[in-house]
Amino acid sequence: MKKLYLIILMSLYMCNCKADCQVDTVNKYTYSIGSAVRELYGRIIYTYNANGLETKKLEQDWLSSNSSWLNNSLTISTYNGTGIIINKLHQTWVVGVWQNVDQYITTVNLSGQVTQGVFQTWSTNTASWVNASQTINTYNSSNLKIQYVYQSWNSSTSTWKNIFNYAYAYNATDSLSTLTSQNWDATGNVWVNNNKTDYTYDAAGNRTQNLSQSWNTSSSLWVNSDKNDFAYNANAQKTLFVRQIWDIAAAGWVNQSKYEYSYSVGLEIQYLTYTWNATSNVWLNTTKTDKSYDGARNLFLQVSQQWINNTWRNYSKSDLTYNASNQMLENASQGWDTISIAWVNSNKINYSYNANGCLQIINTYNNWNQATASYDVRNEFEYFNTYLTTAISEIVPTSDFIIYPNPASSIVFIEQVISSDANKFQLNILNLMGVKVYSFTSDQMLSVNNFNNGIYFVSITRNNKTSIQKLIVQH
Secondary structure, three states: OHHHHHHHHHHHHOOOOEEEEEEEEEEEEEEOOOOOOEEEEEEEEEEEOOOOOEEEEEEEEEEOOOOEEEEEEEEEEEEOOOOOEEEEEEEEEEOOEEEEEEEEEEEEOOOOOEEEEEEEEEEOOOOEEEEEEEEEEEEOOOOOEEEEEEEEEEOOOOEEEEEEEEEEEEOOOOOEEEEEEEEEEOOOOEEEEEEEEEEEEOOOOOEEEEEEEEEEOOOOEEEEEEEEEEEEOOOOOEEEEEEEEEEOOOOEEEEEEEEEEEEEOOEEEEEEEEEEEOOOOEEEEEEEEEEEEOOOOOEEEEEEEEEEOOEEEEEEEEEEEEOOOOOEEEEEEEEEEOOOOEEEEEEEEEEEEOOOOOEEEEEEEEEEEOOOOEEEEEEEEEEEEEEEEEOHHHOOOOOOEEEEOOOEOOEEEEEEOOOOOOOOOEEEEEOOOOOEEEEEOOOEEEEOOOOOOEEEEEEEEEOOEEEEEEEEEOO
């Protein structure tokens, strides 16, 4: 599969090229209340290797007293020949010199999978690295993870001590079927069962149930805990999610919450949430969220309401605007004021771009002051880029899935949209060298907090057909 990714990426580089963006520096500003003058307080400087992978992240503070920069922290990333991070070192600036803080060292097998990760902290007393914790991953012949073990370092015996582990089992189509967690019993020197979740799928590969159980040490049996059931439409989009908990006394499942999702032309336009009333045995409305999209399938309005006194009451609203290139310009959030019976500003984010379409400035606004009709807190981030001659910008967005926000700084949503069938699909995130850094088999929210700044590719494979979109991570 990796060869397929590399071939796809190479073909992208051979088409007509144009400039793309690599963030070199981010200046950070703040505004005093009531002032329109920005005040510089810090910056981040990024360094990259020849493959476009981030190698250094330098954070500095601005000293207005003497108009100079003061080092704050430094992150140094080291990669192997295939572009996988094998060492991530954090340092802090102390009395004019860099001092080690911690580092994470990984061991990678021939398939590019991390088999061991060791976290160490720096001892200033001995001026040496001290083990803190480690994780050990084991994979089967299909390169699927079958065990994850977490250990802590015992400084008294200078040995690793087991803490907990996860065991993964898969069905015939390589979908996760059982996830079991165990804790280490230091007294008996054995693993003890803790929790287990069994996953069920339909013929199209959609997950239809998660059944969780906890281990009863007295009876040495698994006991039901909670259950999630899912339903999908013909386009493999989730339409129903029901959560139930196990009633030990009644020895049966009891409804707890329910979510219903509606779609139009492959886009989610509404979801409703319910809670179960055990007295009347009926579902009660809780919240409702409606979404609206423009002709380019960009979300431009999201309104949430709460069910109060048998009627829907406004709760929150987000208005989003875009430029002609479908890049987000503003995301403004408001809350409903029950006293004035009107929408009141909550927070907003503004984005601006340069002529090359690269992110240039982000302004964040918080704490709306009704008396002054302005935001009390405003911060600004100014981006300086190097324009790369690559063909990355030539990728035509596929209609198979959507990615937002993009660029992303912390959380990114990757959602499958309308398709011709509902067969099982595979989503992968690749770095610029074509190395897979993350993989999953369903729509999901993904944290990119641990991703280095840079350009990544998100690919979706279904029926041996692969489509690719670009994802930019900018912290």
